[in-house]
Amino acid sequence: MQEDIQKLFDRMCDPKESEAYFFADKLGGVADEETKEKLLELVRGDNWELAYLACRSLSKTKFQEEGLDVIFETIFDKKNKTVQGAFVQILEHFDLSNRFVDVFKVFLFGNYKASTLAKVYLDEVEFDVTPRTIRKAEKHWNHYLHNPEDEGSVAVKKSEIEPMLQEMRELFS
Incomplete structure (x- = not known):
């Protein structure tokens, strides 16, 4: 064999x-x-x-x-x-259902192609989300806001991410 x-x-x-x-x-x-x-x-x-x-x-x-x-x-x-x-x-x-935070990090910190593909996964994959998952995502989001590689992309990402995080928070309130 x-x-x-x-x-x-x-x-x-x-x-x-x-x-x-x-x-x-x-x-x-x-x-x-x-x-x-x-x-x-x-x-x-x-x-x-x-x-x-x-x-x-x-x-x-x-x-x-x-x-x-x-x-x-x-x-x-x-x-x-x-x-x-x-x-x-x-x-x-791969099965990404338990990898929301990893995909989210790629969306935030990846190059253009990686970020674009990660956004597709964020939109299409049904993730298993817990309050802990949301806290981890918020931690990475705050890190991104305070250390952006490209100042011009902050507004664009903000318009996509903040509603997503808010919607996820509402699931548990």
Whole structure:
């Protein structure tokens, strides 16, 4: 079995392989604990294209939650600022219902593409929201307000976020 898994890894990681997505999906279908660790190493690695394929593979496993932890770390890693959008895009293959705060942070602090994709998730995913979730989101919102990267975007984000937070607060009042 390990030989088959290694062959899938080799095919997925081959830069000349035109079917890399197919092999990533197939690898995800047979992933065990050892495979998961190798995939997580790829996600943390320096080759963002292999990291993307590893993310795709992780989305097909029973290790989605662990995969999401590492993917969000990767999104916020400064070295990936220019390719954040690709990592945010792959999130569509994961269950994000318990990840409101992480997606919210991407919306606030991500580059343009990452922020735009995160906004789509915020609008379309049905999140499990608790009062604690709202408090965490408000903490990040306040941090953003006091440390904006782009002064011009504050008004735009304010018009989107404040009604969202208010609506969520009303759910629990």
